[in-house]
Amino acid sequence: MTAGLVAAGFAVVPYLPFFQSWTFVRDPKVASVITWTVLQTSTVIISAVLTLYFVGRARLEAAAFRANQIDIRLFADERPDDSHDREIDSAVELTAAFKRILNDSRLYTPTPVPGAGSSYDFIQIVEHAGDSAEGWWKAATKLVRLVQPPAAFTVTGTVRPGNTAGRYQLILELVRVPRFAASPLVIEDENWPRVLHRAANAVAALVIPRSAYVRTNIHWAAWRGAKIPYELFDAYQRANHFIIHRRYDEALAEYYRAVSLDPSNVYIRLEIAALQEQLDLHLDALATYDDVITVCSRGHPKLARWWIGPDFARQPRHAGRGRAVALLIARYRHALVLGHGDSVAGSWWVRRTTAGVPGDARALRRAELRVALELRFRRYVDLDVRVRPDAIPPEKRLELHRRVLKVPVDELVVHDATPEQLAEYNQRAAEMRSYFCALSQYEIERLVADYRRFRRRWRGTWQQLTNRALDLSLIWTVVRRAMADVEPVTGAVPVPRPAYPGSRVRLADVCPDRHWPPDPKALDDTVEAAGSRKSWEECYNAASVYAIAMLEVGPRGERDLRDRARNPRLVGEARDEVARRAVRELYHAATISHSGRLPERRSWVMGEDPDLVALRGHELFRVFEMVTFSPDRAAPLRPQRAHVWEQVSYVRQLVGEIAACRAHFWRARALDAGGPPDGRTLDRWRAADRDAWRKLTELATGKQDWYTRYQAICAFRAWAADSGYPGSITGFPLYCEERLHAQLRGAAGRRVKTGLDVNIVVREYVRQCDQRLDRLAADIAELEHSLVAKDGFAARAELWTALSSWFDDDIADGSSADERRDRFRKLARS
Numbered sequence: 001m002t003a004g005l006v007a008a009g010f011a012v013v014p015y016l017p018f019f020q021s022w023t024f025v026r027d028p029k030v031a032s033v034i035t036w037t038v039l040q041t042s043t044v045i046i047s048a049v050l051t052l053y054f055v056g057r058a059r060l061e062a063a064a065f066r067a068n069q070i071d072i073r074l075f076a077d078e079r080p081d082d083s084h085d086r087e088i089d090s091a092v093e094l095t096a097a098f099k100r101i102l103n104d105s106r107l108y109t110p111t112p113v114p115g116a117g118s119s120y121d122f123i124q125i126v127e128h129a130g131d132s133a134e135g136w137w138k139a140a141t142k143l144v145r146l147v148q149p150p151a152a153f154t155v156t157g158t159v160r161p162g163n164t165a166g167r168y169q170l171i172l173e174l175v176r177v178p179r180f181a182a183s184p185l186v187i188e189d190e191n192w193p194r195v196l197h198r199a200a201n202a203v204a205a206l207v208i209p210r211s212a213y214v215r216t217n218i219h220w221a222a223w224r225g226a227k228i229p230y231e232l233f234d235a236y237q238r239a240n241h242f243i244i245h246r247r248y249d250e251a252l253a254e255y256y257r258a259v260s261l262d263p264s265n266v267y268i269r270l271e272i273a274a275l276q277e278q279l280d281l282h283l284d285a286l287a288t289y290d291d292v293i294t295v296c297s298r299g300h301p302k303l304a305r306w307w308i309g310p311d312f313a314r315q316p317r318h319a320g321r322g323r324a325v326a327l328l329i330a331r332y333r334h335a336l337v338l339g340h341g342d343s344v345a346g347s348w349w350v351r352r353t354t355a356g357v358p359g360d361a362r363a364l365r366r367a368e369l370r371v372a373l374e375l376r377f378r379r380y381v382d383l384d385v386r387v388r389p390d391a392i393p394p395e396k397r398l399e400l401h402r403r404v405l406k407v408p409v410d411e412l413v414v415h416d417a418t419p420e421q422l423a424e425y426n427q428r429a430a431e432m433r434s435y436f437c438a439l440s441q442y443e444i445e446r447l448v449a450d451y452r453r454f455r456r457r458w459r460g461t462w463q464q465l466t467n468r469a470l471d472l473s474l475i476w477t478v479v480r481r482a483m484a485d486v487e488p489v490t491g492a493v494p495v496p497r498p499a500y501p502g503s504r505v506r507l508a509d510v511c512p513d514r515h516w517p518p519d520p521k522a523l524d525d526t527v528e529a530a531g532s533r534k535s536w537e538e539c540y541n542a543a544s545v546y547a548i549a550m551l552e553v554g555p556r557g558e559r560d561l562r563d564r565a566r567n568p569r570l571v572g573e574a575r576d577e578v579a580r581r582a583v584r585e586l587y588h589a590a591t592i593s594h595s596g597r598l599p600e601r602r603s604w605v606m607g608e609d610p611d612l613v614a615l616r617g618h619e620l621f622r623v624f625e626m627v628t629f630s631p632d633r634a635a636p637l638r639p640q641r642a643h644v645w646e647q648v649s650y651v652r653q654l655v656g657e658i659a660a661c662r663a664h665f666w667r668a669r670a671l672d673a674g675g676p677p678d679g680r681t682l683d684r685w686r687a688a689d690r691d692a693w694r695k696l697t698e699l700a701t702g703k704q705d706w707y708t709r710y711q712a713i714c715a716f717r718a719w720a721a722d723s724g725y726p727g728s729i730t731g732f733p734l735y736c737e738e739r740l741h742a743q744l745r746g747a748a749g750r751r752v753k754t755g756l757d758v759n760i761v762v763r764e765y766v767r768q769c770d771q772r773l774d775r776l777a778a779d780i781a782e783l784e785h786s787l788v789a790k791d792g793f794a795a796r797a798e799l800w801t802a803l804s805s806w807f808d809d810d811i812a813d814g815s816s817a818d819e820r821r822d823r824f825r826k827l828a829r830s
Contacts, residue, residue, distance in 0.1 A: 246731030341436030749816025
């Protein structure tokens, strides 16, 4: 700036009238024409050069601050000239692929609704058009480029063969003009796509802490000015990629890998909890949200004193800095998970429909979570949380807590249980559901009071949740609690009462006649009294309020199984009117939301949110799906347990793919024209087979455990790479009515009944899949010796093919799963 002013001054000031009137200019003592001309010209040129330099330097600093433009040079290729890999993947192709992957890097924002949050790109690749031109056109393009914003970051790379056979290596160097150069990154992996993805994430991890985006993206704000481990950012990007493709088990594994590298990142923990909700892991989600609140409440003395204990009340205020959004969302989702008390109680008082193995991985995890949650929930012991209209005396509150949250609990097998045991389980689950719904109301009321009292502290959170969205969630939890407290014989509903002593909110009464179901007009008046809705969360919460009024009063929106339960529910025109209003709110939510956000929310709305299970079976919801998402075929009327069908179909497909992979391996060995393998190689192959049978046993017994499924997927990948198997594990399937009926025919064979209600079809298919997995575990245990000691490569291939066929319900030969099982057992014994 100073140099520019000097240049302008020497160029302009000498010709101004006031300068000409000065004595030494009007009457010089010596001849100074030549001297002044030289001085003026030299000063102007030097000042102009300095001005251009400092302007360019300022533009570079501004570009480095934004850090959204990167210049990627063509990769150098150090592979041998006769390398086969060089012919397949040239340096030009690898550079282009790297640019595309880096350009697709995304930053995500937290969301109060499970599913992928909103995302945006933050890197632009600078292309150098015109470098290959000649003559005046090349000079013109260079002059035009001077006007464009410069790229402060430059990436150079070198393609090399890996240190071991079958591996690939890329050496990257990131240079930030003018005064930063990162240490060279050496990325090596088993295939070029994985190498390029890791390299792109490594570059993004180096750029983010030095960019303006780190100031606005709260996921990475704590890393401002630091160096993000590239494995951390790689794990986070892969997790979001897997979520988009519904590969939830792999996404959870990547999230946990990211948390292991950044344990204090509460926003990644929030995404873990949201994914656990999508997988029906409600106890896990409760514990994860509880952990996030524990970490974020430090710096909030009153909240910390209640949530963690008095020892943590006196902590620095800045301890919770940058975590206000995480604290709000965690408290909100924790309360909503408690409001789904029937799902939580179903994970606590487990009623197994098939025998399975009581000590499987998921059962052990549930036992650990019960102990942990019972200990954490002692913060509620001193509260007057009523499960019925009568107040609880202080001396009986601890007794209620221990009775409701009983540990340990023996998980019940329905087919082996006595009527007394079933009645006890149903009663305990109903009492726990009522207790959790009361806690949900308490937490929402307290959150509403805190959110309004500390408005300045929460000023950065309005984009996630508004006051009106919280008011509607309070209506939601009051209706949920009323449904949980329905008297099974008479259908009576108690008068709604505040659960939080400091609450000043007037509670909604949607059952003015004191009986369930709610009155549609009272329900509509209550929702409209909350005010006009202007965001996705507000409209979606209103739709959820209407939708839960359509549910059965029993667990998970089904019938109440307690003795003499009447099961009152909305029917006829009243049910249609409530469905119409719920769908109206969904239409408003879709209209308000950006079109790019709808695919991210589709999975939760269409199949995973337990509030909408009854609404999805209504004709109006099918019309909403057709209008909003425009599927390639007619939208079905979704059954209540559609998400359960997706999970069992996923596990069945995983077992079938593992069996097909092992069959491909042994078939290739049988067709190999070379000599017989040596003893060490044969032992290695047999050890892989033993490991495969062991993985299938663990998968069959722990089918509900995500980590067991993930370990099976990792093993499948290793076996597929070893044998060249072309198949792959896809994500959780989307619900399809035609596929459901076809799979039931494939499982039950020709004896299957037709024309059944879709809810009955889902229930029967889920039962058969669970039973098949139990039988697989039993068969492997019974035939373990003969399975492992099977002689002949062709015989092993035939045995694995029979297992794959047993779990292939898309088969159209008219056979049943029982018939295919008999063939598998016959081959195993022969």
